[in-house]
Amino acid sequence: MPRQVTIEPLTIESFRPYGDVIQLEGNKNVVLANQGTAKRVNYVAKLENLREASGPALQNARPNMCIFSSAPRPTVGSRFEVKLLERHPYSSQVFMPIFQHGVRNTNPDEPCYLVIVAENGADDKPDLNTIRAFAASSTQGINYKANSWHSPMVTIGQRVNFVVLVWENGVALQDCDEAPISPVVIDLSPSFKGLSKL
Numbered sequence: 001m002p003r004q005v006t007i008e009p010l011t012i013e014s015f016r017p018y019g020d021v022i023q024l025e026g027n028k029n030v031v032l033a034n035q036g037t038a039k040r041v042n043y044v045a046k047l048e049n050l051r052e053a054s055g056p057a058l059q060n061a062r063p064n065m066c067i068f069s070s071a072p073r074p075t076v077g078s079r080f081e082v083k084l085l086e087r088h089p090y091s092s093q094v095f096m097p098i099f100q101h102g103v104r105n106t107n108p109d110e111p112c113y114l115v116i117v118a119e120n121g122a123d124d125k126p127d128l129n130t131i132r133a134f135a136a137s138s139t140q141g142i143n144y145k146a147n148s149w150h151s152p153m154v155t156i157g158q159r160v161n162f163v164v165l166v167w168e169n170g171v172a173l174q175d176c177d178e179a180p181i182s183p184v185v186i187d188l189s190p191s192f193k194g195l196s197k198l
Contacts, residue, residue, distance in 0.1 A: 022141030096141035111135035135191035
């Protein structure tokens with residue numbers, strides 16, 4: 001029987017072992033900007049390119065700011081099955097949702113994507129005993145720490161567009177290391193109310 005995990009709300013504190021939550025709410029270092037017409041939160045994410053510190057054996061990488069337009073993943077009722085995790089050994093990776101024409105308008109505070117993470121095991125593979133899943137809304141971005149195991153992007157119920165920032169050099173295993181895993185079933189029902197239960 002597959003391991004089962006219940007989804008949790010995404011908060012700054014709960015996600016801290018894996019990276020940063022990029023959001024206005026809950027940040028303590030808010031300052032006013034633009035003659036008092038804007039709120040600014042400085043240093044919301046620790047951006048990392050570890051290749052430079054790892055020595056000359058690694059090819060230099062460039063920051064790649066790109067757009068992901070992620071189609072919704074299939075679910076079985078209120079469950080989603082994870083079969084693969086990945087990590088970026090030498091780079092952090094930012095995902096920030098953006099609005100684009102053609103994406104249906106929904107409540108921005110309702111969850112629209114999953115953030116699935118696990119700690120590294122003694123065998124240098126994902127430790128499935130530590131796997132966690134978080135429900136994220138379109139007002140929340142994430143920044144995975146370098147070398148943090150996570151699922152490829154999972155959106156639920158609708159297409160979600162993201163601005164992504166990651167350092168890449170075109171060497172496959174330096175840019176992205178993938179690990180097939182024994183299936184893990186995520187129970188989405190606590191956060192994604194519109195899904196039917198089977």
